[in-house]
Structures are given as structure tokens and as C-alpha cells.
Amino acid sequence: MSVDDLQRPLGTAQEAAKRSAGARLRAFGKGLARVRPLPVITVAAGLVVAAAIGWIGVVDDPLGGEPIARTRIEGTAPAATPSGAPAGVPSSPQSTANAAAGAAPGAEGPAGEGASSAPDGPSVAVIDGRSGKINDVPVAGDRLAPAPDPRLVEKARHGAVPRIAADGTRPFETYARPAPAIAPGKSAMPRIAIVVxxxxxxxxxxxxAIAKLPPEVTLAFAPYGTDLDRVVARARTQGHEVLLQVPMEPFDYPDNDPGPQTLLTTLTSDQNVDRLHWFLARFPGFIGVATYMGARFTSSESALAPVMREVTRRGLMFLDDGSSQRSVTREIAGGLGTTFARADVVLDAAASPVAIDNALMRLERMAGERGSAVGFATALPVSIDRVARWAKEVETRGYLLVPLSATVARGKKGA
Structure with a gap:
């Protein structure tokens, strides 16, 4: 022990050691603080990615051996056609042309020499699994004709409007849903048409409405919707024949205004016909027009007659929705030879499930008495739901649901 040790106060050595250790810890902490963690993490992630890329490049199966099944398909000799060539291989340029045109195999040559017996109507090609022969099997045709048919339109001031073709073909017949094939036991059943x-x-x-209602239900479109061409085309693709609703003046107009271009009793016949053309150009493919409101307009013979004459001249039908008891549409249609129908029952005059069901029962009774009846409803959710439910069971009660075109008198081809 040195003299200094003896002379230093007790405890001072330990305190000095502690101060020295604390200083070293603080210095080490400051060094750690200078190290930024982000570069370290980035470098580590880069190493992981590089290792993965290297693994994929070196290893034959980087996914670790997913199971693969291989099988051998044994070839079979194609069946021979009457010409001696394998089925599916044209034996001559003419047979190649027939195949390109959709002709059945063996249809080459004049009639009576291997001519095809393919049906005239819609059919499905069915391949015989043993012989390879293609047979055209007829099916019930319920697809609507494409619209617009170039023969049935003409350019007017507001766009393309319907017309009767040069050969007398009318839009009404062309765009209607094809007549259903009715079994002999059902041919005498009363017919019911419903328009929504x-x-x-x-x-x-x-x-x-398009999704829930069966295709036999006819759909009527107001002229003010957006993208009507596409929406109407979708409805027709689902098999629904369609009508164009034409807004007409109600008794409380203008407090109750159907919309722009409404047909009015205060306008001249030329002005109303011009407005009618505006509506007719909204979308293609409709079989006729239907009233939209219009209690005052349909009660005025002088205002209504020129409009119905133009509808008839263009090969369309006219539907009165049955909402006005003062309507003179039936009388005018009879004088013009218009293809015409009037709704016998407004199904949702009271928009409740019970009231709609009662109206449907009343429609059935009328169809039983007359042989056919027409109901009209608006596209309310409750109306769509009740009509859809009713349609599923209508045949079990002895009634046949048909499109509107199947219930109306054809009328004449123009006026």
C-alpha cells in the first residue's frame, strides 16, 4: 500500500471507478446512436432478394416440385364421309365452301344428290359419338329478331324511326316474340298477356324486372332513361318483346307533367307527329307504342287520331294502358285498322301484395270468359315480385301466359 493510498480519503477510489465506467457506457451509447437502422435493414433485404434470385436461377424446379400428371391420348380413325374422306376434312373445294357457309356435311351438289335436310328453323348441331355424323336437331325458336332491321328504319329529323318495309313487312311482326310451340293439350287454354x-x-x-319476370311478359320502356339502346337490347336478348311508352297530356297538366316532348291537345297535329318521331327515335326493336299518362289526350279524338294514324302507317301496334275510362283509342283504332290492345286490368292500381293478387285473379276470370285478357302493371318492386310469383303457377291453374303480340288482332299493313 502506497503513502498516497493511505492519505486518500476512504471511498474515493470506488467513486472514481464508477465515474470511469459510466463515461465508457455513455460513449458506447453515443456510438450506437450514430448507427442508422434503415441502411442495415435495406442491406439485409437486398441479400434475401439476391439469394432468392440465385436460387431460382440455379434450381431446376423453383416451386419445389408441384405434382404434374401426364397421359397419352390414343388417336382414333375419323369416320368416313360418303365421299371417302375422313369426317371433318372437306373432300372438294365445294365442300369447303359449304362448311364455311354452315352447310351440313354431304350438302354439296344439286338438290337430290346428297342435299342436306337441315331444318328451316333454329336448330342445334348434335354430333353422333360413334359415327361422327353431324345432325341438325330443330329446337323451339324464341329468340327475337335483331334490331334494328335495316329494311324497317328510315332517317327522320330526330333520328332513325320505324317504317314498313318495301315488301310490306312490319316492325310489329318482325320484332315480336316468336309464337310459342303450344302442346295440343294446352292449345285451348285461355291466354293472358301482362305488360310491365x-x-x-x-x-x-x-x-x-328483366331478371325476375319470365320472357313471356312484355316490357314497356319510358323514353327518358339513359343508355336505352343497351338496356332494351338486354331485355330483348332475354326474350322479352318491348314497347315504347309515349307521354301524353293528363287532365292536370302542367301540374302533372309527364316530361319533355309530351303530346298535347293544344298543339297542331303536325307538331304532335313531330314529337312522336322524337320518341320513335329513342331506341330500336319495339313492336309498338303504349300510352304514358295521357287521360286528356286519349279522350280527344282530334288530337289522338293523327298520332294513331302515324303509328299505323309505320307498322306498329298501339296499346292503351287502361288507366282512363274516357279513352277513345279503341274507336279510333277500329276506324284506322290499327293493331290495337287495351289493358283489361290495371294490376297495381292499389300497390299492395293483396290488391295485386286480387287483380291477377280478376284477370284470370276475364281470360276464362273471353279466351284472352291483358293486364298492365308498373315496375314497382311489389308489382314485379307478385307477377313473377303468379307466373310460376299460372299454367297449373289452366291459363297460358303469352306475349302481348299473341293476343291482339293483326290489323292491316298500313293506312
Whole structure:
């Protein structure tokens, strides 16, 4: 022990050691603080990615050996056609042309020499699994004709409007749903047609009607919706024949205004016909027009007659929705030879499930008494739901649901 040790106060050595250790710890902490963690993490991630790329480049199966199944397909000799060539291989340039045109095998040559017996109507090609022969099997045709048919339109001031073709073909017949093939036991059943209107304005309501209602239900579209061409085309693709609703003046107009271009009793006949053309140019493919409101307009013979004459001249039908008891549409249609129908029952005059069901029962009774009847409803959710439910069971009660065109007198081809 040195003299200094003896002379230093007790405890001072330990305190000095502690101060020295604390200083070293603080220095080490400051060094750690200078090290930024982000570069370290980045370098580590880069090493992991590089290792993965190297693994994929070196290893034959980087996914670790997913199971693969291989099988051998044994070839079979194709069946021979009457010409001696294998089925599916044209034996001559003419047979190649026939195949390109959709002709059945063996259809080459003049009639009576291997001519095809393919049906005239819609058919499905069915391949015989043993012989390879293609047979055309007829099916019930319920697809609507494409619209617009170039023969049935003409350019007018507001766009393309319907017309009767040069050969007398009318839009009404062309765009109607094809007549269903009715079994002999059902041919005497009373027929019921239902039209649901007010479509095209609400996207949800329109989609629900197209999806829920059977294709035999005729759909009527208001002229003010957006993207009507596409929506109407979708409805027709599902098999629904369609009508165009034409807004007409109600008794409380203008407090109750159907919309732009409404047909009015205060306008001249030329002005109303011009407005009618505006509506007719909204979308293609409809079989006729239907009233939209219009209690005052349909009660005025002087205002209505020129409009119905123009509808008839263009080969369309006219539907009165049955909402006005003062309508003179039937009388005018009879004088013009218009293809005409009037709804016998407004199904949702009271929009409740019970009231709609009662109206449908009343429609059935009328169809039983007359042989056919027409009902009209608007595209309310409750109306769509009740009509869809009713349609599923209508045949079990002895009634046949048909499109509107199947219940109307054909009328004459123009006026």
C-alpha cells in the first residue's frame, strides 16, 4: 500500500471507478446512436432478394416440385364421309365452301344428290359419338329478331324511326316474340298477356324486372332513361318483346307533367307527329307504342287520331294502358285498322301484395270468359315480385301466359 493510498480519503477510489465506467457506457451509447437502422435493414433485404434470385436461377424446379400428371391420348380413325374422306376434312373445294357457309356435311351438289335436310328453323348441331355424323336437331325458336332491321328504319329529323318495309313487312311482326310451340293439350287454354311499364328510368328496377319476370311478359320502356339502346337490347336478348311508352297530356297538366316532348291537345297535329318521331327515335326493336299518362289526350279524338294514324302507317301496334275510362283509342283504332290492345286490368292500381293478387285473379276470370285478357302493371318492386310469383303457377291453374303480340288482332299493313 502506497503513502498516497493511505492519505486518500476512504471511498474515493470506488467513486472514481464508477465515474470511469459510466463515461465508457455513455460513449458506447453515443456510438450506437450514430448507427442508422434503415441502411442495415435495406442491406439485409437486398441479400434475401439476391439469394432468392440465385436460387431460382440455379434450381431446376423453383416451386419445389408441384405434382404434374401426364397421359397419352390414343388417336382414333375419323369416320368416313360418303365421299371417302375422313369426317371433318372437306373432300372438294365445294365442300369447303359449304362448311364455311354452315352447310351440313354431304350438302354439296344439286338438290337430290346428297342435299342436306337441315331444318328451316333454329336448330342445334348434335354430333353422333360413334359415327361422327353431324345432325341438325330443330329446337323451339324464341329468340327475337335483331334490331334494328335495316329494311324497317328510315332517317327522320330526330333520328332513325320505324317504317314498313318495301315488301310490306312490319316492325310489329318482325320484332315480336316468336309464337310459342303450344302442346295440343294446352292449345285451348285461355291466354293472358301482362305488360310491365315504366322501365328504363330506374336502373335497379329495370334490372330486377328483366331478371325476375319470365320472357313471356312484355316490357314497356319510358323514353327518358339513359343508355336505352343497351338496356332494351338486354331485355330483348332475354326474350322479352318491348314497347315504347309515349307521354301524353293528363287532365292536370302542367301540374302533372309527364316530361319533355309530351303530346298535347293544344298543339297542331303536325307538331304532335313531330314529337312522336322524337320518341320513335329513342331506341330500336319495339313492336309498338303504349300510352304514358295521357287521360286528356286519349279522350280527344282530334288530337289522338293523327298520332294513331302515324303509328299505323309505320307498322306498329298501339296499346292503351287502361288507366282512363274516357279513352277513345279503341274507336279510333277500329276506324284506322290499327293493331290495337287495351289493358283489361290495371294490376297495381292499389300497390299492395293483396290488391295485386286480387287483380291477377280478376284477370284470370276475364281470360276464362273471353279466351284472352291483358293486364298492365308498373315496375314497382311489389308489382314485379307478385307477377313473377303468379307466373310460376299460372299454367297449373289452366291459363297460358303469352306475349302481348299473341293476343291482339293483326290489323292491316298500313293506312
Amino acid at each position: 311499364g315504366g322501365l328504363g328510368i330506374s336502373a335497379n328496377g329495370t334490372s330486377e
